[in-house]
Amino acid sequence: MDRLRCFRMMLRPKTHVFLSYSLSLLLIIIFFFSSTNAAFNNITTIPFNDGYSPLFGDDNVVRSPDGNGVRLHLDRFSGSGFISSNMYQYGFFSARIKLPSAYTAGICVAFYTSNGDVFEKTHDELDFEFLGNIAGKPWRFQTNLYGNGSTHRGREERYRLWFDPSKQFHRYSILWTAKNIIFYIDEVPIREVTRNEEMGADYPSKPMSLYATIWDASNWATSGGKYGVNYKYAPFVSEFKDLAIEGCSADPIQEIPGGAACSEKLDKLDAQDYATVTPRRRLAMRRFRQRLMYYSYCYDTLRYPIPPPECVIDPSERLRFKETGRLKFGGSHRRRSKRRGRTFTPVVEDDQAD
Template sequence: MNLFLTLCLILIVPLTNAQPSPGYWPSSKFKTIDFYQAYRNLWGPQHQKVEQNSLTIWLDRNSGSGFKSKSAYRSGYFGAAIKLQPGYTAGVITSFYLSNNEAHPGNHDEVDIEFLGTTPGKPYTLQTNVYVRGSGDGQRLIGREVQFNLWFDPTANYHYYAILWTPNDIIFFVDDIPIRRYQRKIDSTFPLRPMWVYGSIWDASSWATEDGKYKADYNYQPFIGRYNNFKLSGCTENAPASCRPVSGSPNPSGGLSTQQYVAMQWAQKYMVYDYCRDSKRDHSPTPECYAN
């Protein structure tokens, strides 16, 4: 970050804990699309329902459910409003993510928004993650997790979550506030192959809640995830070379504006884990933590 931007941040960072305006709302730049226009059921069709373009998926002891975009993309803006289930949801993950696992099994790329279930009285954890060329497979688990406890109750209302993926960076948004920017500092640590868009609800009892301390309890079934206001815009894998990546800022060339950086700095007060700051981890497989 250059000196001018640093000085701007110091001067305009809000002096209160009030949610700042990002000054730009990417979600308003893309039209809402019909679920079936862009997506299809991937698994658990009996645990998936679409009514008035709102999707409900649920997990019980028999199955969870997932959906997948009809096209793969090489860049784009992908978002949905999501409402989570209150109460006991330990072990359950509700997700919205990009992946090419089916095209490259054992050697895939992935960009995740995952809500890690919890126990009553404790907040949901929103986990963002990036896997590159199989770093999330088998024994070669190299996650790039950054986690947040949100500044609102994600079970009370729908909130908007989105991933912007361009050739230069990945930006995660919550209600149009950027919470994390993952830049292409080194080609080997950035996903460059086409990916599909997915969503799912599933049982991850072995690790999802406090490292697996609390498991999914099917006495509380069904566990429900609700999605609506789907937005998807980008360059498909077969789009012509003239297709330009969309932007998530007032700058058509991408990145973030100064006001968006301020909002991101505010949101990161709610960060509870950053893989780059974890002194217990070996950072040799994650050189982007040190790249300028």
């Protein structure tokens, strides 16, 4: 299908949620895809049994027949998850993911790196968390990072998706190097955190494993807990395939990769096309954040009267947000929750205010 035909199909009157978004966003995404799709074409994937193992809910971790993917189920008895076989200090972590369909309020699907099982009080973490959905509303998700146990200094950003993530697979990726962190959806960078001296230990720096989980987060995930999981729609299934990790495995006790071979791998990682936010990618990221980011901790003056050191404050962008860090249609922070032992402060939101 040629690009023009594809674009015309996107403009047909439908009830699909992304039609409510700006035409300019769609144009920039199409332009971006048409020009830079080589960056993610050469990713080396790892069969599930070769690089991962069940984390919990073993009966709900269902491997694909070809061995290249897995389905995670949530039912009224258990959620499920998997973990990488190795830990890595810096790397590229990526998977094509399809989220559960139909009514999914209260469900959290997470794709993240962490070392909380090894460094319980000083853990690092990088998150994609998808926050469930109710009929007629766009899917919402958040990215977050923690360094050295800084759970009281959560760095959440929240967004809407410009597509329905339950209809087809999309690639979600986390690049983590000694100098920066980039979150990608397909080939669109949606967030970059650049390391600086002022961040200190808040910048994740210890070896981490890759995790994926699905679990019941009824008390906070969708509209701040207003809508919980309805198990008459169970099982809820999230699919993961084409899993990829580029990096060098590391001993968490030594905390540094060892040997010349690891140095070569990390140099190769830094040289990858996706390791740099080019001017074209930066434009796409800016468009995404202008149109679809609705909360940023950098503008949340209630939590952070002085923005954390990695924040780059844009005066024109600041005008769009309330003192809570949310866009000017409501929201607050008033709830605490736990995900398998990790405490954080999510953003409470009211869907009806959008």
